[in-house]
Amino acid sequence: MSLTSFVxxxxxxxxKGLTNANVAALDTAAVGALKSEAVAAxxxxxxxxxxxxxxxxxxLSSLSTGALAGLTLGQFQQINTSATASLTDxxxxxxxxxxxxxxxxxxxxxxxxxxxxxxxxxxxxxxxATQLSATSIVNLDAAQVGKLSGAQVTALDAAAAAALxxxxxxxxxxxxxxxxxxxxxxxxxxxxxSKIGSLSTKAISGLDVSDIAxxxxDGGKALTTDQIKALSxxxxxxxxxxxxxxxxxxxxxxxxxxxxxxxxxAxxxxxxQGYLTSSQIAxxxxxxxxxIDDATLDAWTxxxxxxxxxxxxxxxxxxxxxxxxATQVNALSSKAFAxxxxxxxAKLDPTVFSGLSxxxxxxxxxxxxxxxxxxxxxxxxVTQIGAMSSAQIAxxxDGDLALFxxxxxxxxxxxxxxxxxxxxxxxMTDAQLDELTSARESLFSQDQTNxxxxxxxxxxLAQ
Numbered sequence: 001m002s003l004t005s006f007v008x009x010x011x012x013x014x015x016k017g018l019t020n021a022n023v024a025a026l027d028t029a030a031v032g033a034l035k036s037e038a039v040a041a042x043x044x045x046x047x048x049x050x051x052x053x054x055x056x057x058x059x060l061s062s063l064s065t066g067a068l069a070g071l072t073l074g075q076f077q078q079i080n081t082s083a084t085a086s087l088t089d090x091x092x093x094x095x096x097x098x099x100x101x102x103x104x105x106x107x108x109x110x111x112x113x114x115x116x117x118x119x120x121x122x123x124x125x126x127x128x129a130t131q132l133s134a135t136s137i138v139n140l141d142a143a144q145v146g147k148l149s150g151a152q153v154t155a156l157d158a159a160a161a162a163a164l165x166x167x168x169x170x171x172x173x174x175x176x177x178x179x180x181x182x183x184x185x186x187x188x189x190x191x192x193x194s195k196i197g198s199l200s201t202k203a204i205s206g207l208d209v210s211d212i213a214x215x216x217x218d219g220g221k222a223l224t225t226d227q228i229k230a231l232s233x234x235x236x237x238x239x240x241x242x243x244x245x246x247x248x249x250x251x252x253x254x255x256x257x258x259x260x261x262x263x264x265x266a267x268x269x270x271x272x273q274g275y276l277t278s279s280q281i282a283x284x285x286x287x288x289x290x291x292i293d294d295a296t297l298d299a300w301t302x303x304x305x306x307x308x309x310x311x312x313x314x315x316x317x318x319x320x321x322x323x324x325x326a327t328q329v330n331a332l333s334s335k336a337f338a339x340x341x342x343x344x345x346a347k348l349d350p351t352v353f354s355g356l357s358x359x360x361x362x363x364x365x366x367x368x369x370x371x372x373x374x375x376x377x378x379x380x381x382v383t384q385i386g387a388m389s390s391a392q393i394a395x396x397x398d399g400d401l402a403l404f405x406x407x408x409x410x411x412x413x414x415x416x417x418x419x420x421x422x423x424x425x426x427x428m429t430d431a432q433l434d435e436l437t438s439a440r441e442s443l444f445s446q447d448q449t450n451x452x453x454x455x456x457x458x459x460x461l462a463q
Contacts, residue, residue, distance in 0.1 A: 044070025142171030177206025289315030326355030390419020
């Protein structure tokens, strides 16, 4: 009987009893003749005695995971791809990190999905990413992809990176995303098949400014509202017109106040600017308000207009201001209206003043009242005049008071009447004088009375 024939009949118990010297003495044929149950009985110490060039003859899939851990590097390097592919899932997960690091691309390509998913976190960490190809990487699950370091992701070749599926990207970390190179960003996150929407809100932070800039219209459009909310101010500032051009009202509304402050407002088209919420508009500075399309601004609701801050209102151009009607102006907050400068105020259409609310009239400062045109003053009605203080009435230019009709003059409050100065009273019309009742006349000081009489006398003498 030959040694090979004898060995083929050994039981598991007999194999366990073999000395290391006995095992080392087995030739290739004898090693290959061991039955599966006999191979399963080999210890790691016994396995280590088998010569490197004989190991491939062994029924590797029958080895216990404990014994497999005893494979030496020399033995492992003699195992061909088909032998590696024959390993069970348990055996794959039992390979030492040292051996895993020696797997060649072909070995990993030969493993099926269940074998690849058997790789542990430590084994994945031991992989040089150049070992992973487009064939093998798709067999990792999302959790495993999440274990890949930024350096490993960077080391992936273009084909392997591009092969990552949307499901796998769900597990990628911010560090992994940061490891993607420009070509990877283009392959994964641009075009109609953009997978960027699969990244978690934490992972999205791994995109730097150049990555954001590399996105196209499809990539930008694929961003979810949660992802948009997670973008930093720096990332928001890097968004281009192309990238936000496809955003819907829901996506635009997802931007927080701090984010909207970082956005180039010109990146939004006229329609999208119309999507801005009141809280977003309140965060806009003068430059951003100045970038709002005229037609869009005109179409903003009263709530949107009312959200313009006292800082942002400075961005309204004279054309913007000139186009506002009374309803739109009244929608402005008192602080915003008060922040309009004299030049802007003078550009308001006179019809605005005929419908100006009392609250807005009250915040007009003396210099702004003095800058009103004759047409604007003439447009003031009894409601507006009645809301004016003595200081505001006094701020009217010489002759402006004469523009008031008798009814409008009568609307001047008692308090404001007491504040009329010489120039105001010297320009009163006969109709205004006739309006004065004895009760109203009694409100005037001696100086005011003297001014009125002087004005009346001058008028009479002139006639």
